[in-house]
Amino acid sequence: MIVIVEDDAGMGRALQRLLRVSGFDILLFGSAEAYSHANCMRVPYCLVLDVQLPGISGPRFYEQLGYRRPPAVFNTSHDNPETRSAVACAGGQELLIKPFVAKDLLDAISRVAPGGGPAP
Template identity: 75%
Template sequence: MNATRPLIVIVEDDAGMRRALQRLLRVSGFDTLAFESAEDYTLAGGQRVPHCFVIDVQLPGASGPQFFEQLVLSGQARPPAVFITSHDNPATRTAVASAGGLELLIKPFVAKELLDTISRAVLPGSPP
């Protein structure tokens, strides 16, 4: 991994979606690490603090919002998180907002939406 490229951590239980997100982000100039669950991310004990997370709301074990709400990164502020879901409802929106999510994108979403949201989070001042 190249330390000059922003690191995006993906936590998504669907293997096909996880691979697609990794490919999209890598060809768009980001480094990526991908995990199937919140527990897998925690067990990996990340070496680098990510610039942004992309987290599925519905995960096995701890949900995406639960994971992000409880995330502690050795004395550093939590990076922004973009949540993704195919279950758009008021409860999901409330959980993401309460956890401090930057944005909630509904599957299927347009790749540009995700890239624009991550760019705004990682590169403050970048155009919407």
């Protein structure tokens, strides 16, 4: 399962469709708080996190997950040194700049979470 946390509803649906068509089980949330309050029992294979979220930011949320955090791919439309630094300091392995193509996301997921993959 991949968890997407994206506050732009259109972008969230697009990511959800792409990853479902690629064979992944998906959960979509509009904020980090919504995901936290959902109390998901399954640990995700990977997180796809927007950097600029309402409330707590993607990097701050990822930091707070602590040692139990799954791999993550961050995405943003704000490519600047502060954003890159926030993602790196949070432990983010991949940062995609919007707009990006589907292959870039799928490749990033493969790099951060090797050995997993779509549901059979």
